[in-house]
Amino acid sequence: MRLILASVSPRRKELLKKAGFAFETFAPDTDEISEGLYFEKVALFNAIRKAEFVAGLFPDAMVIGADTVIESEGRILGKPCSLSNAADMLSSLSGKAHRVVSAVCVRNIEKSISCVFAELSTVYLRDFGADTIDRYLRLVNVLDKAGAYAVQEYGDMLVEKLDGSVENVIGLPTARLTESLNHLLSAVEHQVT
Structure with missing residues (x-):
């Protein structure tokens, strides 16, 4: 069955490829919400919208939509709009813990599959x-990264400890996604038509 990642994120593409899946990518034409809901619900809402949009165009394909949200002290941190904004974000995160949620929606309209x-x-x-922040901003293009950092790019400069999946923090919880996809694809193969 055709597998489509509803994203053009290079990090998500790399993670899904590393997980061993053959897939295509398609950029969903949807607006993401970033406030008004609990941070986990924001990620779920955006992942579902992305998957539904692309699944509507390719109803026979298994479509993966994903969204990652960073929450710190009750605030959702998006991508910085400037290097100055990135420095402010990193300064506010220094010495603190924050949460990263990645939501995933796997959708196939033809077989009425949704996970x-x-x-x-x-x-x-x-x-x-400030010295570490300045050095980090010179090394990493942070303007396309929520929270103004990437754990996989010089992350050891900033990250002391990580509880959970590093792939989740990067943008796609591949262990759980692999388990879900294998289960769904197996169920489709055994489906009586």
Whole structure:
């Protein structure tokens, strides 16, 4: 069965490829919400919208929609709009823990399949100052990264400890997704038509 990742995120593509799946990508034309709901619900809402949009265009395909949200002290942290904003974000995260939730929706319209889940990780950042922030901003393009950092890019400069899946923090909880996809694809193969 055709598998489509409803994302053009290079990190999600890399993680899904590393998990061993052959897939295509398609950018969903949807607006993401970023406030007004509990942070986990924001991620779930966005993942479902992405999967539903692409599944509507390719009803015979198994479509994966995903969204990752960072929450710190009750605030959702999106992607920084400037390097100054990124420095402020990193400064506010320094020495603190924050939560990262990645939500996934797997959808196939033709077979009436829908699977939705969210995985939570907690990231503990070192207590760092302006020098570390400046150095990190010179090394990493943070403008396309929620929370202004990437655990997989010089993350050891900032991250002290991580509870949960590192793949989840990067943007796609591949262990749980692999388990879900294998189960769904097996069920489709054994479905009587």
